[in-house]
Amino acid sequence: MIMKKNMEDLIIIGGGAAGLAAAVTAKRAAPSMRVTVLEKKDKPGRKLRATGNGRCNITNTALATAPTTIAFFESLGIPAREDSEGRVYPFSESAPRVADVFTEHLKALGVNLWTNAPVRGLLVEKGCFTVDVEKEQLFGKAVILATGGKAGPSYGCSGDGYALAKALGHNVTKTLPVLTGICCAEMPEALKGIRVKGKLSLNCRDQVVFSEQGEIQFTDYGISGICVFNLSRYLKYLGEEKLEPYTIYLDLAPERSFASMLFSWRQDSVLGGKTCTDVVSGMIKPPLAALLLKQASINEKRKLSELSESEIFMLDEHLHLLSFKPVSTMGFKMAQCTAGGIKANEVDEKTLASKIMPGLYFAGEILDYDGPCGGYNLDHAFNTGRRAAEAAAAAFLQGGHHV
Template sequence: MKKIVIIGAGASGVYLSILLKQKNPCYEVIVLEQNKAPLKKLLATGNGRCNLSNQKMNSKYYQSDNQELVQSIIQDFDMVQQMQKIGLYCTYQGDLLYPKSEQALTVKNVFMQRSEEKGVIFAYDQEVTQIQKHKHQYLITTTSQQILADAIVLAMGSEAGKLSGMNHSRYDLLKQLQLKIIEPMPSLVQFYTSPAIKSLKGVRVKGTFSLIENQQCIHKEKGELLFTDYGVSGIAVMQLSSFYKKHHNYQLYIDFFDEISHNQLCQLLSNQTSLFLEGLINHKLAVYFQKYQHLSIEKLASLLKHYPLNIQGVREASYAQVMKGGLSLDNVTEDLELKQYPHIYAIGEILNVAGMCGGYNLHFALASACHVVEAIEREKYVKNS
């Protein structure tokens, strides 16, 4: 009997366990999880609705050090078909794919039910501290036991999100194995800004938002922004944060009137009554902008279409949806097998693959699990031939 140990009971690890047992019921599949329960982070995905994939699936929506490998993994994975195989019915809402129930809890329940039905063994409160070669196997040491494995899959995720388990031991483990690590940093996360306009806390703005450095536009997003007491949040901000790099000086430009031109906005402003900007924008914004009453209509229009905020940084990992960085794809073969360690694979967010908002990260997590199962199957047939 082949013993495969999966380190991490997140989406990629649990899904992998199902696929392994489907292909080979005789395999002993053990999932080690450092938390007290599986799939904790999945429950928060898509605000609890679990956005699984996107119609516009392409590697250009990911940041990685091997875009070609990412493309090869995501392109042939049909999320609707694959989820239906395990009893999860999904439907598209526009470009976004959700479970029919629109509940992440449903996804968790289906995943766990299928894995437990097939005899997957789960062990919780198991922080892995060391992996060593042991003859033709690997010896895994956790905080409470040692396990011999014929194959290992690293599916530890990252420390993004408050539900992920916020220790750094996953990176310590990679360093012990002398693997190349791209420095992890929060992505799909909020910005700290200067000023942080506390009087606008809770105000939502629809518009176009641009990440600017040295007067050059790095990226722009149309959507919604939320003012907070520390800076700004919202889906558009989360998307922009994926382009943020350390030690760069950025500004965020807000176009409050992206649906009309500068000249059209000037015309609107010239028709204003004595109530400054009331009727044009949110009341709290109108009050905030009263300090600019002295400006000419031309300058006021320019300000409303290019309102600048200095970006002081991104919020911490505990607030992020994903982390950029992690295990460099230079370490792995096309099968996601570690080049230095035969029969050790890596999947999901532990890899240096970070997608945009919109189901891209879950798609890669599950697609990479499927990719590794196919690689293990090929290896089995090569050995038996």
């Protein structure tokens, strides 16, 4: 290896959740290691600052890695607490503060942080990594690629890391925007702004592929909310037919049936004389009542007493089976995460080291992983960042990498 003046022991490309966790961990494990973080934006952790609606949901107690993440945060001076659903937040509930604490640690530990430093090229030459940053070149004995995915390009993530990895021989699986709202066909304007609780299911070719209870928000484009975001992870574009095989069902009352109640109301002198619109609007939000009657093919002006037995059953069925046709997701611009990434079998599961290029590691969303809402994705970023850095530091302490 040729020794160059600006030779770093470890270059971390991307100063987001994974890159910041990697930098702190590397310097703690090997204080004499020269570590540089290259961040495209003017500040590190632009996306981290926006997470969890500004509260930063760092992990989830359902994850085996949660205690490690919580302990890591405590070691940074950030105690954490969980909510009733197992979501863990920093005690301060301040995402910007989390990013600032990382930055303060980088400075205190002696990590070299370059901001406004978009990496344009990465190659291996004469036994070391050559990193092209704008008009400059930096050389490194090891590299952690932590550039995130394509979700949320306004935070600096536009998939740059995939091209950098490909240039070193890696393959990238198909990437899709997930944890995002879903555009639906023929959404009635009147539904916009409505929020309902219910069970959302996704069917693909008559198979239930996802189901979750929660709050659904109707928007001008379709549906949103945490269970919709989680459902979006199961919408895989299927070639030319796109989302055609998928249907989303909303069960407004998963815990009960209304059939016997509707039958008794049908006999009631007052309720039986009401229109179906008035009856159903007393049960669910009025704009949804109109959609339900349309989907059940029941004229809204008909009186309840005029409905046949099968029509009553049809009404009850549609209270449990309102259907929506997804046509697309809201795309990477609005997505919180990227599905797909660096092919899993090309990366060592434990150390996150490339199996193709010695000295190269991956961390965070660039990997082929996506988790549901609730702290899974940040936990993955922090943990893969830490593990990659531990492995890089261990190799440094054992005499370095051989690129």
